[in-house]
Amino acid sequence: MPPETKSTATTSPISGWAVYKRLLRYSSPYWKVFLIAIVGMLIIAIAELSFAKFVEPMLDGTFGKRDSVIIFWVPIVLIAIYGIRVVGNFLSTYFMAIIARGVIRKLRTKVFDHYLSLPISFFDAESAGTLVSKMVYDVEQLADAASTVVTILIRNSLTVLALLAFMFYTNYKLAGMLLISVPFLLVIVLYVSRRFRRISRRIQSSMGDVSSVTEETLEANREVKIFGGQKYEASRFEVINHNNWKQFLKYHATTALSSPVIELIVATAFAGILYYVTQPEMIDQMTSGKFMSFLTAMLLLLQAARPLANINAQLQRGIAAAESVFDLLDTEPEKETGNRIVERVKGDIEYKGISFCYRTGQPVLNNINLTINAGESVAFVGRSGSGKTTLVNLLPRFYEIDEGQILIDGHDISEIRLDSLRSHIALVSQHVTLFNDTIAHNIAYGDLETATLEDIKRAAEAAHALEFIEKLPEGFDTIVGENGVLLSGGQRQRLAIARAILKDAPILILDEATSALDTESERHIQAAMNEVMRDRTTLVIAHRLSTIESVDKIVVLENGNIIETGKHEALLAKQGAYQKLHKLQFSNT
Secondary structure, eight states: OOSSOOOOOOOOOOOHHHHHHHHHHTTGGGHHHHHHHHHHHHHHHHHHHHHHHHHHHHHIIIIISOOHHHHHHHHHHHHHHHHHHHHHHHHHHHHHHHHHHHHHHHHHHHHHHHHHHSOHHHHHHSOHHHHHHIIIIIHHHHHIIIIIHHHHHHHHHHHHHHHHHHHHHHOHHHHHHHGGGHHHHHHHHHHHHHHHHHHHHHHHHHHHHHHHHHHHHHHTHHHHHHTTOHHHHHHHHHHHHHHHHHHHHHHHHHHHHHHHHHHHHHHHHHHHHHHHHTSHHHHTTSOHHHHHHHHHHHHHHHHHHHHHHHHHHHHHHHHHHHHHHHHHHTSOOOOOOOOBOOOSOOOOEEEEEEEEEEETTEEEEEEEEEEEOTTOEEEEEOSTTSSHHHHHHTTTTSSOOSEEEEEETTEEGGGBOHHHHHTTEEEEOSSOOOOSSBHHHHHTOGGGGGOOHHHHHHHHHHTTOHHHHTTSTTGGGOBOOGGGTTSOHHHHHHHHHHHHHHHTOSEEEEESTTTTSOHHHHHHHHHHHHHHTTTSEEEEEOSSGGGSTTSSEEEEEETTEEEEEEOHHHHHHHTSHHHHHHHHHHTTO
């Protein structure tokens, strides 16, 4: 992996409202569901208003006139009001939850699909833990912004407006006193919104750090134990965990302070109303039932307004999460510069004037020119950092070339569609990747899924894997565990070789494919690889020179330049760089 890669991510400042509008667009397909939820919210608002209005005849009729009819209907009406409210609450809550989970499902699918389209350079620059955190934590935070916030905002706003209209209808002077608090509320909300967004961004980052450190430690559990790294990893995690804890406390402190302050301002306005309404001149103008009805409306208004004061925290957290997710989705995918689809190629490869760097001003390859004939096996050797892996990785366009061009059968690879180009290339890496699936599915992975069991068995036999597979209780149906943890290193390597054999591609890349094998297994696999390399153009990234003595051509690289080419014996006789590498490896044997 290169020390630093070219970043394709873009981060540009964007307003919270613009981010939120983009998030809400993901809800638009659920507009019919939203209408049902709105009906539920209207029912709740009407129920609240009905209760406030019902207080006046209930008090005046029950305790004032002792009206037997009103006394009979009071409990029935109360039950009916709250029964209707239950229906409205279910409709609004459940159907908004449908929208929220639908948005999250859609975004998770979109994020996952986007991960599949991103270039290798993106994953070189980002930790897997951070990317998993975006998928799991950040997307989940959108649930509040996509549903809970909208539910509270619409439902409680409708309730507040209905109650406020009733209060103006009952006594417009008293109701008007409430509006005095509005400017103070706006100032607090604007300040708190900015603070919530700032803290929420830090929380997203700290959650990524927690996931990243945890994943690294779990994957390296053997190294941690054998090298006594428990104390170091524990202290490293504590720093990350403490920062996460601190950011969440800041978030909750802001919430704990802002909501009561907002409620205090509203309560102050209510207190002024209560003081004014209890003056003798006002008491004479209102019956006890009307007064209690107005007071009930005020209390219900306060109850409905309280969640409105709290949703700002949820909204800003959701917007911060949405910024993180949308920034990822806006990252440029792999460049599809070609539109040519080529049939099965012969395998002629030509590097013409290739230069490449991961970091500007620090070239890894310098004006590489190399011709490889179809069916030829070529090994790339050199010290660590000489550029041999990079040179081979440019062929399937894992990275984009800075200068020059690579030709396959005379076609510039930049003009060939990526899927078409890669369909002609098989890869066996020293870092074997297996999936937590059966042996058969690991061999017949991806485009190879249509292979028959007989095809899979033939590939396994050619890779000398059949002998150990048939000894397993479930044979080809054996689950290999995460990254093949239930198999030995040599067994994992043989499955990777079998996968490449099954693909039967005209171009084969071997990144020290026998490095994980013991001496006996290596002898058998080397024989199998010699067979599978026949009539294929094979590029071998070699670290152990004993494995490449029979290749057609050896290319020696140093500091990104080709300094020697030739066969094994000729290069030894030349007594140059290759001979020094060979002598260094075999000096102690």
